[in-house]
Amino acid sequence: MFKTIFNKMTSVFIAITIFSFSVGGVLLYYFLGRSVVGDMAATLTSTAENLNTSLSIYRENWPGDINAALKDPLISNNLISYSQNTGSIIWIVDKDGRLIKSAYYKTWDFMTNTPLIQFNKFIYESGRTLLPETQMYKKVMTGNYDIVEEKGDFYGMFADTGKTWLTIETPIKYKDSAGKSIVEGAIFIHAPIPQILEARSGVFRFFIIAVIVALLISITLVYFAASRITKPLNKIAGAARVIARGDFAQKIEINSKDEVGELARSFNNMAAELQNHEETRREFIANVSHELRTPMTSIRGFVEGILDGTVPENKINTYLAIVRDEISRMSRMVNDLLDLSKMEAGELKLVFKKVNLNELIRRCIIRLENLFEKKNLYVDVSFEEEVLNVSADPDAIERVVTNLLHNAVKFTPLGGQITVRTYTQKNKAYVSVKDNGVGIAEEDLALIWKRFYKTDKSRSEDKKGTGLGLAIVKSLMNEHKQDVWAISQVGKGTEFIFTLDRINVE
Numbered sequence: 139m140f141k142t143i144f145n146k147m148t149s150v151f152i153a154i155t156i157f158s159f160s161v162g163g164v165l166l167y168y169f170l171g172r173s174v175v176g177d178m179a180a181t182l183t184s185t186a187e188n189l190n191t192s193l194s195i196y197r198e199n200w201p202g203d204i205n206a207a208l209k210d211p212l213i214s215n216n217l218i219s220y221s222q223n224t225g226s227i228i229w230i231v232d233k234d235g236r237l238i239k240s241a242y243y244k245t246w247d248f249m250t251n252t253p254l255i256q257f258n259k260f261i262y263e264s265g266r267t268l269l270p271e272t273q274m275y276k277k278v279m280t281g282n283y284d285i286v287e288e289k290g291d292f293y294g295m296f297a298d299t300g301k302t303w304l305t306i307e308t309p310i311k312y313k314d315s316a317g318k319s320i321v322e323g324a325i326f327i328h329a330p331i332p333q334i335l336e337a338r339s340g341v342f343r344f345f346i347i348a349v350i351v352a353l354l355i356s357i358t359l360v361y362f363a364a365s366r367i368t369k370p371l372n373k374i375a376g377a378a379r380v381i382a383r384g385d386f387a388q389k390i391e392i393n394s395k396d397e398v399g400e401l402a403r404s405f406n407n408m409a410a411e412l413q414n415h416e417e418t419r420r421e422f423i424a425n426v427s428h429e430l431r432t433p434m435t436s437i438r439g440f441v442e443g444i445l446d447g448t449v450p451e452n453k454i455n456t457y458l459a460i461v462r463d464e465i466s467r468m469s470r471m472v473n474d475l476l477d478l479s480k481m482e483a484g485e486l487k488l489v490f491k492k493v494n495l496n497e498l499i500r501r502c503i504i505r506l507e508n509l510f511e512k513k514n515l516y517v518d519v520s521f522e523e524e525v526l527n528v529s530a531d532p533d534a535i536e537r538v539v540t541n542l543l544h545n546a547v548k549f550t551p552l553g554g555q556i557t558v559r560t561y562t563q564k565n566k567a568y569v570s571v572k573d574n575g576v577g578i579a580e581e582d583l584a585l586i587w588k589r590f591y592k593t594d595k596s597r598s599e600d601k602k603g604t605g606l607g608l609a610i611v612k613s614l615m616n617e618h619k620q621d622v623w624a625i626s627q628v629g630k631g632t633e634f635i636f637t638l639d640r641i642n643v644e
């Protein structure tokens with residue numbers, strides 16, 4: 139697991155690093171070259187223009203042709219210092235391409251100690267050098283361009299230098315007496331670009347080193363980042379194994395605020411939930427066994443008594459009646475439990491119908507009439523409307539009402555009063571079953587809905603109940619997606635209220 143996460147993150151990081159560096163590198167390469175060559179071209183261009191201006195000022199103020207101008211020490215000094223300052227070779231050629239003046243400063247490559255230019259490339263003609271190919275000067279001599287820029291080895295002339303050259307050409311123009319502009323010659327300025335390329339490859343070397351360093355750093359960071367994730371994950375996996383063995387008390391100590399911390403917290407919650415479930419299950423089994431053991435012990439006692447003759451003949455029927463009651467109580471309990479587990483498993487399918495709630499309640503009360511009479515209870519029934527239609531499963535609601543009425547009877551002393559009331563509020567119908575019996579203590583109110591829960595008082599008073607009735611009520615109301623709650627005061631009485639959805643409400 140550690141390996142895979144680490145590997146995945148490393149590959150992603152390496153890919154991102156290489157990708158971003160490549161994009162950056164390409165852009166840098168492009169812009170670096172462009173801007174340096176651009177700067178250089180601008181410098182050479184302004185040099186050419188300055189020279190041209192000096193020449194034309196001379197030509198306007200002193201007699202003689204361009205040759206005379208170039209002989210002027212001011213101009214030739216200018217030429218040398220321009221060559222010096224820009225590290226370039228400057229040629230002045232006449233309109234036929236004959237070299238009439240030049241300045242070669244820095245024509246040696248000091249790194250390799252070789253001449254930058256092989257001068258034998260020049261053709262000497264009547265003591266002067268000539269640009270050997272017409273295309274070398276043809277364009278600029280037309281006078282149509284102020285500046286001609288060329289890059290490369292200048293028609294093979296600088297091929298031996300092994301470098302790329304930038305050449306800036308500008309025509310030398312002169313206005314004759316008729317005011318016509320004539321091209322007398324041109325200025326050529328050449329400078330090698332190799333320094334720029336070297337600078338660029340230097341930058342690239344640095345760049346590659348940066349990539350390697352970045353990769354190393356990112357792999358190290360990924361290692362720590364990955365172990366920050368994998369360590370807690372391993373912890374969680376370990377805890378999960380322990381839990382699988384049944385030890386639910388397992389807790390993971392991870393306090394980070396990120397998703398892993400969130401996972402650990404969810405895991406701890408899950409473990410706590412599981413523990414809770416396990417406790418509920420144990421408690422449930424204990425409760426069931428206890429509830430079954432008591433009646434079984436008494437059944438066994440009675441039956442043994444009958445069999446070995448300890449029970450007198452005339453009492454046998456009474457004891458058998460008790461045995462029958464106990465058995466029916468047990469089977470009721472088992473049925474209740476089965477129903478509850480069905481509800482919890484979502485297997486109980488309610489059939490929703492239009493039900494006249496008042497009618498249903500009336501039926502329940504009539505069915506329990508003899509119970510009320512036995513305890514001499516006064517039952518007060520009050521319906522807000524004659525017909526109250528609700529959407530509900532009638533069997534389920536009958537069971538709810540019957541359970542609540544049973545409880546009211548059980549926990550109300552002789553001669554007490556039970557009030558059953560239905561009323562409405564907006565789309566809801568409310569059913570209230572109220573008694574003036576023993577009541578439920580505050581601390582028990584939330585617990586009475588639990589399976590097998592009986593208050594201490596009812597344990598001593600009502601030995602027949604199993605504490606499943608209200609759990610069933612709660613489950614059925616949950617299935618209806620409705621509420622049920624109790625209000626009670628010890629010694630004064632208890633009121634159970636549940637809601638249902640009305641239908642046919644205009």
Ligand SMILES: Nc1ncnc2c1ncn2[C@@H]1O[C@H](COP(=O)(O)OP(=O)(O)OP(=O)(O)O)[C@@H](O)[C@H]1O
Binds near residue numbers: 546549600605609
């Ligand atoms: N109307 C009531 N007045 C006082 N206490 C009540 C009332 N209804 C329920 N209780 C308390 O809540 C407990 C749980 O009620 P529940 O109906 O679930 O169980 P039960 O009546 O004891 O048993 P069962 O309904 O399974 O026969 C009761 O044991 C009793 O302590």
Ligand SMILES: [Mg+2]
Binds near residue numbers: 541544603606607608
């Ligand atoms: Mg009950």
